[in-house]
Amino acid sequence: MILWRFLGSRTRDYYGGVVLIAVALAIGTRSVAYGLGSLTNMGAGFFPFAVACVLGLSGLAIALGSRASSGDQPRKPRGFDLRGPLCIIAGMLAFIVLGKYGGLVPATFAVVFISAMGDRDNTLRDSAILAAAMVAVCLVVFWWLLQIQIPLLQWGGR
């Protein structure tokens, strides 16, 4: 509870800036490991290091700037919806896994069906019909016309 109150007291910009600084630090240290070199003979890390500095500095400016103006921007009241994004992510993951081990038809069906179920207005039946229709489109356009290199159906990896 205290944690949430602490988190809520900062603006979204503050966290955005902090994340940027963290990313910049990580990339900066990695760049040093790649070798900076000199201006005449630049190492692989020189350019990323320079850009990481810019990123870190702008992150700092954003984080500091947000403190000065905190309270100005009221948080937008927004319902938090997990089902939609989770289904979309699951659908894409299913496409990758099924595409690799199951073939094009199950992969196509899965990505359309699972992501369609993310929308609260779609019923199981709607999603299944849509997915079946997309499988048909996929067969004609990608398998037959464009000759995509995924087997239609298979068991296990190639």
Added chain:
Amino acid sequence: MDQSLSSVIYGFGVALEPHNLLWAFFGVVTGNLIGVLPGMGALSAISILLPLTYTLSPVAAVLMVAGIYYGSMYGGAIGAILLNLPSHPPHAVTCLDGFPMTRQGKAGTALGMTMLASFFAASCGIVLMIFASPLLVKVAFKFGAAEFFSVMLLGLLCGGTMSKGSPVKGVAMTALGLLIGVTGTDIDTGVMRFTFGFPELADRVELVALALGLFGVADFLRTVNRFEAKNTNIKVRLRDMRPTASEMKQSFFPMLRGTLTGLLFGAMPGTGPTVSAFVAYAFEKKVSKNRANFGRGAIEGVVSPEAASHAKTQVDFIPTMTLGIPGDAVMALILGALLIQGINPGPQLITQHPDIFWGLVASFWVGNVLLLLLNMPLIGVWIWLLRIPYRLMFPSALFFIAVGVYSTNSGFFEVGEALFFGIAGAMIMFFDFPIAPILLGYVLGPLVEENFRRALVLSNGDLRIFVHRPISACFLGVCLLLVLGQLFFRLRSSRKAPTQEAGGAVISTSSANAK
């Protein structure tokens, strides 16, 4: 002058070759079709179809990609006017007066006039392209590594600071894009950078995966279950689309003023069509006699910004192709498509690849005529497409994204990349950061690094080379002015009204309306 004309005729020869014409036609039609679909814009249209261009000849590929772009702009205007749904930011302005016109039953007039104005503006933009490009050929040989670095820096700065929202955030996202761009094998030293042990990343992050992740998947993640369903029962017949003589007269000068605004902004790199559309609308509102009618269905408010954004779109190809600085994310994607074909942008492009440049110019005209002829009779089909509900559209689009990304490299790793950038993009948007500069930075990243290194090798590590060469010094001077200007406006606006964010009234209204 003579040279330009003969070049244009040569260009028509290239554009009308059956093979090229076919792909340009395909690009225009699919662009228009995808542009009409709610929630799908030029970016998703180009990225989904980009893998298809890998097998084409460079000329056909460029003509097709460009065709998708302006085709989707025509298509987007239809959704904006009939449904109040802008799929591409510049159309947010079109909604302001276009949708009220639809409610008054004047949808046909609005659509017809928009198409005429777009065609007129695009033609003017093409003419400017024809006459401005020989000038660029003259400066071409003066461009060395130092000049390229400075002009790209300017492009990045413009793209970062002039997009909507806070300029500092834009700069941060540009830097992030540059860092994503340098991922992979370093050309000079052979070191693998930021690959995290994935051999697939040695060959850079895939452009299509990044673009579809940031602009496709991320968008769906954020809008699913939040998309307002809108229904339309409008019927527009071909006959309704012909504007009356008085409507033509009423829209003629707004069309001209909008076109001029677009052409003027065309010379400014990094601004993109959104800014020119908003400026055109604001200007039109100021000079118009029937100011009170704006926002309630004034035809001037539809015609002028549409003309401005179409003129700007055409002229934008000049800085993109000859300087390598794209105006917005869509242009960055087109630049990426050029690079994939092994064509480096720069002032030398016109002389080195005349077939591409002049073929493109000529195909703009061919494409715009096709669009005009196509849109009038097909309006019924577009309206039917508009009725496809979002809940059925986004899962299908997700499938096209997955297959499109897969086919870039025949690998599922790239699909994972798209998912990763989709989640990252949704988080970045949650923090109110702009995502367009990321794509800009990604595309320009390797070019910036290469030219920076080369310039310093030439000067023996002396950083003053960037100031000693006059053209480079000019570009750096403009960069400095831009930064100082932003600081000045920020300080002034924070003193005046501490609650308001800097960024300019015009642009902040744009972000308010675009959402």
